Amino acid sequence: xxxxxxxxxxxxxxxxxxxxxxxxxxxxxxxxxxxxxxxxxxxxxxxxxxxxxxxxxxxxxxxxxxxxxxxxxxxxxxxxxxxxxxxxxxxxxxxxxxxxxxxxxxxxxxxxxxxxxxxxxxxxxxxxxxxxxxxxxxxxxxxxxxxxxxxxxxxxxxxxxxxxxxxxxxxxxxxxxxxxxxxxxxxxxxxxxxxxxxxxxxxxxxxxxxxxxxxxxxxxxxxxxxxxxxxxxxxxxxxxxxxxxxxxxxxxxxxxxxxxxxxxxxxxxxxxxxxxxxxxxxxxxxxxxxxxxxxxxxxxxxxxx
Amino acid sequence: xxxxxxxxxxxxxxxxxxxxxxxxxxxxxxxxxxxxxxxxxxxxxxxxxxxxxxxxxxxxxxxxxxxxxxxxxxxxxxxxxxxxxxxxxxxxxxxxxxxxxxxxxxxxxxxxxxxxxxxxxxxxxxxxxxxxxxxxxxxxxxxxxxxxxxxxxxxxxxxxxxxxxxxxxxxxxxxxxxxxxxxxxxxxxxxxxxxxxxxxxxxxxxxxxxxxxxxxxxxxxxxxxxxxxxxxxxxxxxxxxxxxxxxxxxxxxxxxxxxxxxxxxxxxxxxxxxxxxxxxxxxxxxxxxxxxxxxxxxxxxxxxxxxxxxxxxxxxxxxxxxxxxxxxxxxx
Numbered sequence: 001x002x003x004x005x006x007x008x009x010x011x012x013x014x015x016x017x018x019x020x021x022x023x024x025x026x027x028x029x030x031x032x033x034x035x036x037x038x039x040x041x042x043x044x045x046x047x048x049x050x051x052x053x054x055x056x057x058x059x060x061x062x063x064x065x066x067x068x069x070x071x072x073x074x075x076x077x078x079x080x081x082x083x084x085x086x087x088x089x090x091x092x093x094x095x096x097x098x099x100x101x102x103x104x105x106x107x108x109x110x111x112x113x114x115x116x117x118x119x120x121x122x123x124x125x126x127x128x129x130x131x132x133x134x135x136x137x138x139x140x141x142x143x144x145x146x147x148x149x150x151x152x153x154x155x156x157x158x159x160x161x162x163x164x165x166x167x168x169x170x171x172x173x174x175x176x177x178x179x180x181x182x183x184x185x186x187x188x189x190x191x192x193x194x195x196x197x198x199x200x201x202x203x204x205x206x207x208x209x210x211x212x213x214x215x216x217x218x219x220x221x222x223x224x225x226x227x228x229x230x231x232x233x234x235x236x237x238x239x240x241x242x243x244x245x246x247x248x249x250x251x252x253x254x255x256x257x258x259x260x261x262x263x264x265x266x267x268x269x270x271x272x273x274x275x276x277x278x279x280x281x282x283x284x285x286x287x288x289x290x291x292x293x294x295x296x297x298x299x300x301x302x303x304x305x
Numbered sequence: 306x307x308x309x310x311x312x313x314x315x316x317x318x319x320x321x322x323x324x325x326x327x328x329x330x331x332x333x334x335x336x337x338x339x340x341x342x343x344x345x346x347x348x349x350x351x352x353x354x355x356x357x358x359x360x361x362x363x364x365x366x367x368x369x370x371x372x373x374x375x376x377x378x379x380x381x382x383x384x385x386x387x388x389x390x391x392x393x394x395x396x397x398x399x400x401x402x403x404x405x406x407x408x409x410x411x412x413x414x415x416x417x418x419x420x421x422x423x424x425x426x427x428x429x430x431x432x433x434x435x436x437x438x439x440x441x442x443x444x445x446x447x448x449x450x451x452x453x454x455x456x457x458x459x460x461x462x463x464x465x466x467x468x469x470x471x472x473x474x475x476x477x478x479x480x481x482x483x484x485x486x487x488x489x490x491x492x493x494x495x496x497x498x499x500x501x502x503x504x505x506x507x508x509x510x511x512x513x514x515x516x517x518x519x520x521x522x523x524x525x526x527x528x529x530x531x532x533x534x535x536x537x538x539x540x541x542x543x544x545x546x547x548x549x550x551x552x553x554x555x556x557x558x559x560x561x562x563x564x565x566x567x568x569x570x571x572x573x574x575x576x577x578x579x580x581x582x583x584x585x586x587x588x589x590x591x592x593x594x595x596x597x598x599x600x601x602x603x604x605x606x607x608x609x610x611x612x613x614x615x616x617x618x619x620x621x622x623x624x625x626x627x628x629x630x631x632x633x634x635x636x637x
Binding site for chain 1: 406410429434435436454486498501521527530547550559636637
């Protein structure tokens with residue numbers, strides 16, 4: 001290992017999990033390329049293969065714009081692969097030269113044929129045995145699942161040969177299904193879904209019967225209603241060996257969010273001030289960080305309790 | 306397919322009594338777990354001690370049945386010993402196979418116990434042929450329990466490509482609507498999840514609150530459902546609750562319903578499935594006996610070319626409602 005301990009932590013922009021209009025998504029990535037202070041940008045459809053055909057034509061220009069701006073481009077795979085068409089697309093992804101592939105299903109890791117790849121947060125890496133096996137077949141980076149507490153992350157970071165990434169901002173991907181809840185909410189079947197998920201660029205809020213905000217639906221994916229924010233935990237996570245943090249794109253000013261996380265990592269903004277600024281940037285959001293404290297994911301805890 | 310495979314009936318046993326009931330009712334295999342967080346039904350008062358497993362294996366083998374041990378949670382980083390010990394003990398006590406979900410644990414079992422038959426748990430959610438081959442080719446996994454996301458047509462297509470690797474599918478009982486092992490809804494609400502703790506929507510977090518209009522069921526303080534005074538209040542499993550989305554109140558994810566595929570048995574057998582799994586290690590022996598008898602009769606009828614017998618399992622399904630789940634495309 002040539003890396004030294006004082007290496008600067010990296011910021012990744014996760015793949016856009018929502019169904020944004022293709023032109024809008026292209027423009028979003030152009031702005032990220034030109035303005036966002038992130039090291040890596042993940043692109044690709046993770047949630048629903050029905051959405052892929054619309055953005056695919058824009059992908060080459062998005063990738064070259066990001067690469068030209070000095071960003072590492074990561075190609076994220078679909079999470080739930082169920083049929084031949086999806087398998088074929090995943091094999092094509094795994095065969096793409098020149099870009100790092102993020103496997104969001106174990107099948108994609110297998111398809112890499114020993115080439116270096118990144119493990120996405122939707123692959124179950126809960127312990128050092130699994131991490132070591134994935135490293136042995138080519139994993140050079142692993143973004144860990146949402147529900148892991150800091151002590152588990154510390155154990156994994158200690159044993160890891162690869163770079164450990166942790167989700168730090170945005171609605172948490174909590175579950176994936178064959179069923180589309182967006183379509184179901186409109187009394188539609190998935191086959192005739194009319195792409196209603198596009199109506200909710202930040203996910204569809206799901207409240208309890210008491211009108212308490214609880215979850216969010218993004219097509220076949222179920223997410224947290226609350227936005228994850230680990231602004232207050234970055235320093236501790238760096239200290240235990242986390243070298244990369246992931247920001248999930250939301251329908252907010254992600255350039256500003258990235259700048260804020262960069263400042264927080266550099267220690268040039270106080271934690272409370274950073275939290276206030278994030279709340280200003282995400283005016284409709286509520287925040288959570290419970291998982292990292294080993295608690296319920298929806299909680300927001302002020303201190304390392 | 307030229308010849309139909311006669312599927313094994315794989316039946317749940319949360320207790321030694323249920324194991325005996327299942328074997329006597331005609332189970333080909335019984336699956337069990339140890340009394341700790343190594344299995345995905347880590348409920349109070351349930352599961353087997355080492356001694357009980359040894360006795361259960363002896364009883365099952367005497368009656369021509371097999372015992373499969375589910376060690377299907379994800380070992381906690383820094384202390385895999387509990388899970389390693391569970392695999393070692395299952396092998397030592399004569400289990401016919403272990404049902405595993407975690408890559409690291411599968412690698413351990415394959416290296417340490419090369420003769421132990423490995424089944425891939427539904428919690429690993431291997432939903433396509435590449436994932437299935439990954440586990441089979443690298444670790445010698447012999448059977449894969451398919452996640453409940455696939456249609457019968459997709460299952461048939463998978464089986465045609467992966468033989469002699471076997472598949473097992475759920476035919477009855479509680480129904481996950483998310484891809485299994487890829488769902489953190491429970492821990493988001495309660496702090497405890499199937500993957501880490503072997504529980505979903507755990508009972509310790511459940512409350513039933515009386516209101517002027519009836520009863521509200523809550524999970525960790527979140528209202529999951531409401532019931533009128535004369536309605537039975539169902540268990541607040543998170544994904545089977547009523548929520549408000551897009552201005553509408555509905556069972557957004559799934560109704561409180563149970564999987565029942567009795568009527569589909571001929572299709573599932575034609576799809577080339579090797580084993581049929583009945584969910585319900587948390588259920589009593591009466592449930593186990595009734596369901597096993599019904600599916601035993603069903604499988605035997607299909608294999609003999611007879612019509613399916615008329616069997617009523619309504620009373621033991623959750624809320625009396627039944628579904629064929631993802632096996633039919635319209636469910637999606």
